Amino acid sequence: MASIALQKAGLSKRQIITATTLGTALEYYDFTIYSFFAIPIGKLFFPSASPVNQFLLSIAIFGVGFVVRPLGGIVIGAYADRAGRKNAMVLTIMLMALSCALIACAPTYSVVGVAAPLIVLAARLVQGFAAGGEFGPGTTLLVEYASDRTRAYFASWNFAATALGVALGAAVASLINFALPKEAVGEWGWRLPFLLGIFVAPVGALIRRRLEETLSVADQRAHRGNALKAALTTHWRLTVLGTFAELGGSVSIYVMTFYLPNHAVRTLHLSHTTAVLSAVVSALVLFVVAPLAGKLADRIGRKPVLIASRVILLLTVYPAFAWLTAQPSVGLLCALSAFLAIFVAGQIVPVLVMIPELFPREVRATGIALTYVVSASFFGGFSPLIAGWIVARTGNPLAPAWYVAAACAVSLIPVFWLRDRTGEAIG
Template sequence: MSALFPANPASSAIPAATSASRRRTIVATTIGNGLEFFDFTVYGFLALVIGKLFFPTFDSYGQLLLTVASFGVGFIMRPLGGIVIGAYADRAGRKKAMTLTIFLMALGCALIAFTPTYAAIGVAAPIVIVLARLIQGFSAGGEVGASTTLLVEHATPANRGYMASWQFASQGLGVMLGAVVVGGLSFSLTPQAMQSWGWRVPFVLGMLIAPVGMYIRRHLEESLHISPEAAAAPRESSLKIVCTQHGRTVLAAILSLVGGTTAAYVVTFYMPTYAVRELGLTPSVALFGAALTGLISFALAPFVGRLSDVVGRKPLILWSRIALAVLIYPGFLWLNASPTPAVLFIVLGALSIGLVAQTVPGITMLPEMFPKAVRASGMSLVYSVGVALFGGFAPFISTWLLNATGSKLAPAWYLVAMTVVSLLGLVWLRDHTGRDIDAAGAHAAAA
């Protein structure tokens, strides 16, 4: 890894043990978070199959709408998970919070894997599925905040972008693995076998997250050190501190998050369904496209993180969002004019590059905005609320807009609008690139 990413001059004096600790943190966080996102996102890739099995009383459009809505339901619990688990991470430590999220995600996977379909138990089936998605959403709301905070706190001011980039890289890894598994099953099984039992396989595999994740994260080095006296002392609510002392930053950060999170969930999770239903491509081709977006995120994120450490977070976010806004509509136009696998892969590849270029510096900025005592809480609150409001329901809104307008280009206009709106929040955010975020007064101003 050091050969791919040579040491930054500003951090060349770091002791070898500390550098080794950072490498272990990257590996453990990437694998654990990748497994979590595999569990959480594979549901989106199986939307068409799950819709037929759990919402059979509706027509095909109703089935899809309800399935992507239940995908979005998982995001309703993200803010609560972010608040509860973020506060736990700020009081008990990042490692304990990340261990908790692993078991919650595995529990949600188990519920989905073994729930009988609507044909067997009636309306109880979709109810259990929604419950499972709520548990997974609660888990994911705390996972991103705790893991990103841990990565940032193991970094130096000169390489925080690179360290935090592995959080988004791990999301790409989870997406890629999920798409490959579902795509392989779709390609190798008959439609009957896929609907009978094949769709359950990814969720059974996802249950492995508990023992694997526990083993990996047991060796992480905690970045929050609290004395027994401080731990026992009464403490003001983390949520109260974040909202009262950093309220302007929270609002600006959520607004800034709109573009990236909408783009992520439209490009990565809605496009496979769009490619099958609207473009007539096969499920295996559509899922290969999703795997491509995951691969680009995983491979490109560390390089973008390094770049953000050099040029700054805000300039990179600004220009990548402008580029993405310009590319979205022509990409959808070309895709509808020539709906071939090659065009799909080219469009998804271009949009994915723009997505990585804005998301990596964006996810690095979030924990940099808050002091260490409430960093996980602040990061979790901003990320989970932003994703819940604008990311999780992006597939639902895209599906509804497409049906309401009758235009296959409707998702493109929605994505362009959200990208432009997100630039407003960016104006009010302070760029902490290269600064000591734990220095006194580092978070006194927001712009």
């Protein structure tokens, strides 16, 4: 099936992977860009608030996108199981282009008043909905395009795309801040990265239209409108196990990628430039290691790679935080970020392919959307907030390390109930 799809599509494996993962990279690119320009956005769209409240309101609007992610995952995942993976992926990337356009062209508060932040809010709702629906069909298509011996490698690229998006976002933000005066960045320069997203998305949509659909017409007819119901009833046990199996990876990546750099600035008093550098380093390591973890999972099995990586991260995260807190420095922050990123990728990639391998084809996109989006949105998306709250409550800067370790320990349990289908044919 996979080789036939590749031949019909007329695309190389590299083009297949690029077309499929472009939307995921764009989502995390936009995530990173917004976080870097939250301060000027807050000043322009909430001018009457205090500087602190401007920042908080700006971040709050961005955080709303996480709230609608599960809805997007459910709706678009079910659409992918009904109308096809390709149609769903074209839809999500065009919705992302729309959200970029709304933010890039949004008039400020001084021009249209309270309508200004409402436009940005609408953009974030659209983007969150699209992002929630992007991962399920994308991962499903990669798994179904791959051969029985390359599924983990193919699926790994959808995770690698998230890291690439973070690295590109940080690089573009740094370039704009370096090339433009501070005043220009605050007035109009912050819009440039979002304009770039507008042009990237349609190109990705055109490439995606060339993909060969992997959902058969018979599957579409037999299960029209029943995918969500099947995932929550017939396959409820797998849905629950998959969600908690992904918990450790979701918490780990958000704490390591988004909390740790801020922790370095606020608690360890390292520079903002240092924090950006550590985020880029960890993102690049994730991008490089993810496909390697996929290849290893195809060779020796999903569970050995997943369990080993999760146990190593569980045992090393607290010593890493303690060492960094005792001897904060740029070099150590980047080194530990790179080290931890290796085992974050090692635990995320195997479970990322195990779940769609276990769902039948007709509910696969819905199943992976439910497990991943719920885990990433609720457990992962709120991890930086929870980690900060734990530090504030306990006064212990090492508390987030215990939070990551606990998440890894809890998410180890459901792995033993999941079947490892390495090398097996799937429907």
